[in-house]
Amino acid sequence: GAVVSQHPSRVICKSGTSVKIECRSLDFQATTMFWYRQFPKQSLMLMATSNEGSKATYEQGVEKDKFLINHASLTLSTLTVTSAHPEDSSFYICSARALSAGNNEQFFGPGTRLTVL
Amino acid sequence: GDSVTQMEGPVTLSEEAFLTINCTYTATGYPSLFWYVQYPGEGLQLLLKATKADDKGSNKGFEATYRKETTSFHLEKGSVQVSDSAVYFCALASGGSYIPTFGRGTSLIVHP
Numbered sequence: 001g002a003v004v005s006q007h008p009s010r011v012i013c014k015s016g017t018s019v020k021i022e023c024r025s026l027d028f029q030a031t032t033m034f035w036y037r038q039f040p041k042q043s044l045m046l047m048a049t050s051n052e053g054s055k056a057t058y059e060q061g062v063e064k065d066k067f068l069i070n071h072a073s074l075t076l077s078t079l080t081v082t083s084a085h086p087e088d089s090s091f092y093i094c095s096a097r098a099l100s101a102g103n104n105e106q107f108f109g110p111g112t113r114l115t116v117l
Numbered sequence: 118g119d120s121v122t123q124m125e126g127p128v129t130l131s132e133e134a135f136l137t138i139n140c141t142y143t144a145t146g147y148p149s150l151f152w153y154v155q156y157p158g159e160g161l162q163l164l165l166k167a168t169k170a171d172d173k174g175s176n177k178g179f180e181a182t183y184r185k186e187t188t189s190f191h192l193e194k195g196s197v198q199v200s201d202s203a204v205y206f207c208a209l210a211s212g213g214s215y216i217p218t219f220g221r222g223t224s225l226i227v228h229p
Contacts, residue, residue: 004160006160034216041125041221041222042221043121043206043218043219043220043221043222044161044206044219046216049216093160093161095160095161097215104215105163105215106215106216106217107160108153108155108160108161108162109160110158110159110160111160
């Protein structure tokens with residue numbers, strides 16, 4: 001099946017610094033990638049949808065200047081958490097939708113655990 | 118708006134026991150329903166899905182039936198294995214977007 005990777009798997013940073021998380025589709029091209037956030041014992045919450053070569057669409061309540069998303073190629077999307085604070089600590093998960101027509105299935109990465117001290 | 122409610126875990130079972138994880142939903146229209154599974158250290162994987170009322174999704178011995186009258190999509194397996202230990206997410210997608218709305222996830226622990 002299709003594989004999506006995320007890097008890093010875990011990151012610890014100091015408050016005020018920026019952190020970049022990469023999401024890659026390893027064996028397929030993704031027209032659309034999605035970024036989710038998951039708090040302990042809670043649902044995955046969609047943060048934003050990004051299409052290759054265009055600006056990301058953010059969900060209501062998500063600060064686009066704080067969570068910068070870049071989808072520069074059909075296999076790579078990045079999420080940068082700018083000026084991170086402890087409340088940004090969370091589990092961030094990306095997913096990718098394949099380029100092939102008629103298949104809307106999303107393939108998920110393993111997630112990145114962000115801890116802001 | 119759309120929402121999914123699933124039973125809190127963890128669910129702890131002995132090997133070969135019967136599994137049920139309850140899931141109910143609220144949605145406008147006729148959503149598609151999904152179960153995803155997340156094994157330790159891995160991403161979410163689609164386990165099964167159903168796209169209309171009375172459809173039964175099945176995979177790897179797991180089953181779930183789309184019950185419109187009770188707005189439910191309960192996950193069942195007749196005989197669980199240790200390798201089934203994972204977190205299971207119920208989800209729905211409506212409006213043709215195929216962007217799932219997830220439940221909170223239910224952790225399943227199966228002991229030998």
